[in-house]
Amino acid sequence: GQNIDQPTEMTATEGAIVQINCTYQTSGFNGLFWYQQHAGEAPTFLSYNVLDGLEEKGRFSSFLSRSKGYSYLLLKELQMKDSASYLCAARDSNYQLIWGAGTKLIIKP
Amino acid sequence: GAVVSQHPSRVICKSGTSVKIECRSLDFQATTMFWYRQFPKKSLMLMATSNEGSKATYEQGVEKDKFLINHASLTLSTLTVTSAHPEDSSFYICSVGVAGDTGELFFGEGSRLTVL
Numbered sequence: 001g002q003n004i005d006q007p008t009e010m011t012a013t014e015g016a017i018v019q020i021n022c023t024y025q026t027s028g029f030n031g032l033f034w035y036q037q038h039a040g041e042a043p044t045f046l047s048y049n050v051l052d053g054l055e056e057k058g059r060f061s062s063f064l065s066r067s068k069g070y071s072y073l074l075l076k077e078l079q080m081k082d083s084a085s086y087l088c089a090a091r092d093s094n095y096q097l098i099w100g101a102g103t104k105l106i107i108k109p
Numbered sequence: 110g111a112v113v114s115q116h117p118s119r120v121i122c123k124s125g126t127s128v129k130i131e132c133r134s135l136d137f138q139a140t141t142m143f144w145y146r147q148f149p150k151k152s153l154m155l156m157a158t159s160n161e162g163s164k165a166t167y168e169q170g171v172e173k174d175k176f177l178i179n180h181a182s183l184t185l186s187t188l189t190v191t192s193a194h195p196e197d198s199s200f201y202i203c204s205v206g207v208a209g210d211t212g213e214l215f216f217g218e219g220s221r222l223t224v225l
Contacts, residue, residue, distance in 0.1 A: 004152075033213060042115075042202050042216035043153070087153070097214070101152040 002026045004100035006088050011106045012078055020073045020086050020103045028093020034062050034073045035087040037102065043087055047073070075105075083107045111137035111205045115217030122193055123225055130188045130220045132203030138183035139205045143214065144176075147200045159186040159203075193224045 003025045012018040024032065031050040035043035049055055049064035049071060061074040073086055085102040092098060112135040122128050132142055142159040157178050158166040165178035175197075177189040190197055200221055204214040 008150075031211065033211075040200075040219075040221070042204075042219040043214075044216070045213040048211040048213060089153075091212075095212070097155070099152040099154075101150070104150075 002090075002092060002098045004088055004090060004098055006086075006100040006103045008101070009104045009106065011108060012075075014078055014080060014107055014109050016078050017074065017076050018078060018105065020075075020088075020105065022071045022073070022088035022100060024069050024071070024088070024090040024098070024100075026090045026092040026098055029066060030091040030093065030095055032062075032064050032071045033089045033091070033097070034060075034071075035089065037085045037087055039084070046086075078107050080107050080109070111135075111139070111207050111215040113203065113205050113215050113217040115203055115220055117220055118218055119221045119223075121223045121225065124194055125192055127189055127191045128193055128222060130190075130201055130203075130222075132186045132188070132217050134184045134205050137205060137207065139186075140183060141206065142180060142186040143204045143206070144178060144186075144188050145202045145204065147202060147219075153202070156188075161186075190222065193222070195224045198222055198224045 006022045034046040037043040047062035054063045059076045064071045085104045087102045088100040089097045114133045116131045140161045144156045145153045156171045159178045159180040161180045167173045180186040202219040203217045
């Protein structure tokens, strides 16, 4: 079956760096997405990886290893507003998105 | 990108009533829209794909007579929860996918439904 695994919750300190991991198993692969979702709000797009390697976008970076079925989202210089859930989603061969349950990130001062 | 607006953001209704949720694509003509529901601390679950001018495609296990979807124009799709029950209480989110390299989804603000 198709599956996305990511940690349920993580805690980090303001100003620090945190890495949120995601492993996926899909029927075929057409890209890996990361979305941010604040409580009670809809998700917003953060990043997209389809080739192996690191994509950097400001304080956020996303990494993909297709051979390992693995991705991570790296957040630097953490701010209190980064407290949110981070959703990993993989797109399969039918271009259907398979969603993880999300990682709740708690930022402490 | 695309701007997607969803209404209402919150609705409380009595058991047995029907509730309509609207999803509008404000700056993009969307032939396809997606309807999701999300329970607390759970993943997004795709309910159906709404196709302009034709019937929606429902995911396995989603009752099409329970969740009526109408996509009458390129900018509007509606989801009607018929004869709502407390177990239908959830966060319903619509989204639009923009064609291109990434095809990321743009989401509406979501609608929190509480059925008493």
